[in-house]
Amino acid sequence: EKVSLWGGRFAGGPSDALAALSKSTHFDWRLAPYDIAGSRAHTRVLHGAGLLDETTRDAMLAGLDTLLADVLSGDFAPGEDDEDVHTALERGLIERAGADVGGRLRAGRSRNDQVATLFRMYLRDHARVVAEHLLAVVAALVEQSAAHPEAAMPGRTHLQHAQPVLLAHHLLAHAWPLLRDVERLRHWDARTSLSPYGSGALAGSSLGLDPEAVASDLGFAGSVENSIDGTAARDFVAELSFVCAMAAVDISRLSEEVILWATKEFGFVTLDDSYSTGSSIMPQKKNPDVAELARGKAGRLIGDLAGLLATLKALPLAYNRDLQEDKEPVFDAVDTLELVLPAVAGMVATLRFDTERMASLAPQGFSLATDVAEWLVREGVPFRVAHEVAGACVRVCEERGIELWDLSDDDLAEISPHLTPAVREVLSVEGSLASRDAKGGTAPVRVAEQLQRVRETHADL
Numbered sequence: 330e331k332v333s334l335w336g337g338r339f340a341g342g343p344s345d346a347l348a349a350l351s352k353s354t355h356f357d358w359r360l361a362p363y364d365i366a367g368s369r370a371h372t373r374v375l376h377g378a379g380l381l382d383e384t385t386r387d388a389m390l391a392g393l394d395t396l397l398a399d400v401l402s403g404d405f406a407p408g409e410d411d412e413d414v415h416t417a418l419e420r421g422l423i424e425r426a427g428a429d430v431g432g433r434l435r436a437g438r439s440r441n442d443q444v445a446t447l448f449r450m451y452l453r454d455h456a457r458v459v460a461e462h463l464l465a466v467v468a469a470l471v472e473q474s475a476a477h478p479e480a481a482m483p484g485r486t487h488l489q490h491a492q493p494v495l496l497a498h499h500l501l502a503h504a505w506p507l508l509r510d511v512e513r514l515r516h517w518d519a520r521t522s523l524s525p526y527g528s529g530a531l532a533g534s535s536l537g538l539d540p541e542a543v544a545s546d547l548g549f550a551g552s553v554e555n556s557i558d559g560t561a562a563r564d565f566v567a568e569l570s571f572v573c574a575m576a577a578v579d580i581s582r583l584s585e586e587v588i589l590w591a592t593k594e595f596g597f598v599t600l601d602d603s604y605s606t607g608s609s610i611m612p613q614k615k616n617p618d619v620a621e622l623a624r625g626k627a628g629r630l631i632g633d634l635a636g637l638l639a640t641l642k643a644l645p646l647a648y649n650r651d652l653q654e655d656k657e658p659v660f661d662a663v664d665t666l667e668l669v670l671p672a673v674a675g676m677v678a679t680l681r682f683d684t685e686r687m688a689s690l691a692p693q694g695f696s697l698a699t700d701v702a703e704w705l706v707r708e709g710v711p712f713r714v715a716h717e718v719a720g721a722c723v724r725v726c727e728e729r730g731i732e733l734w735d736l737s738d739d740d741l742a743e744i745s746p747h748l749t750p751a752v753r754e755v756l757s758v759e760g761s762l763a764s765r766d767a768k769g770g771t772a773p774v775r776v777a778e779q780l781q782r783v784r785e786t787h788a789d790l
């Protein structure tokens with residue numbers, strides 16, 4: 330016979346179809362250790378409020394200890410008739426501590442405040458894991474940047490050659506967004522450090538239980554100010570889903586570049602064998618599957634966030650059963666990142682850059698034209714004119730199939746009297762890089778300082 334939590338009012342148990350629909354143990358079982366931690370804290374406040382004598386309290390705590398050990402060893406698992414993790418664990422406790430002890434635990438709490446609390450605990454733990462994985466990707470980018478302090482590459486806008494930049498500058502441009510994602514996780518954690526335990530079903534508890542005591546017992550900074558908010562709010566889930574999706578998108582942009590760089594046409598990087606795959610038919614193939622899967626899975630995380638927001642939209646206060654749909658998307662987001670990030674960190678750490686090829690392509694596509702224009706400005710020419718003159722240089726070169734530095738003194742003079750042979754001093758990648766020496770620029774001295782600041786930020790997070 331099915332045991333339900335609400336037997337008194339009902340003549341019979343749920344239909345098979347309802348039971349099947351209701352069931353969540355296949356995804357919420359991962360909350361079991363947190364549920365037991367919550368029950369231990371709840372046992373203590375029940376005792377504190379005079380609702381459990383010492384003997385019963387100790388029997389309850391011992392029963393919960395045995396239950397936790399059995400959950401961790403796999404000896405206790407949810408059964409066919411258990412609706413959710415909370416129901417299953419109550420059954421497990423009663424089997425271990427007896428109905429008289431186990432049956433007292435539910436006083437003054439509801440699955441509504443329970444699940445809101447456990448979910449926060451679980452997500453806070455995993456947000457920390459995700460942050461560590463993100464920091465490992467940043468560390469790989471830092472290592473690669475430090476290993477290539479002088480290497481130049483074509484910087485692009487619209488995927489077209491734009492201006493030469495340092496490879497390290499480019500790699501660090503991928504590190505900063507990831508550091509901000511970690512910062513977002515830290516700020517989210519501080520906001521999520523409030524325990525809803527004691528909110529009860531929605532209105533709070535009448536039994537003199539102390540929510541602050543439970544909160545500190547469970548590692549929260551405090552308890553929520555409003556029991557309705559405590560049981561109904563899921564913005565902490567949506568916010569974490571967003572940060573996960575954002576991190577996945579940031580990783581996807583890095584991955585896309587690795588995929589491009591590994592093509593024959595770019596030829597910028599070689600992937601390590603341990604981070605690439607072959608083809609079952611084409612013997613020569615070496616595929617960037619890590620980067621492609623990371624790019625592909627970003628789509629899942631965007632879907633996880635969108636699905637969750639759609640579930641939350643227009644839900645009236647307080648708890649609604651719809652909220653049971655809050656878990657799978659964010660579990661998927663976190664699981665996916667925990668799978669993707671270590672692979673991406675390894676892929677980045679083992680990339681081999683063809684710095685010669687990158688450097689030789691850096692000035693191609695007339696990427697020094699801006700340097701010509703800015704040289705003219707330093708010579709006192711208005712930028713509007715300077716832009717025209719540099720553009721004319723490009724046009725002449727394009728017509729003749731030559732590069733800017735191939736223009737003769739006569740060519741230069743013919744294009745504009747402002748163009749003296751001295752302009753050649755900026756027609757080199759080194760000169761161009763070194764000249765962009767304001768804070769945030771790609772000059773090697775500035776990038777070395779930037780690398781130091783990335784390291785400091787990394788260490789502070």
Ligand code: ARG
Nearest residue numbers: 353413440441444648652653
């Ligand atoms: N399993 C539910 C959830 O995850 C918690 C139970 C609350 N159910 C209820 N009928 N009040 O949201």
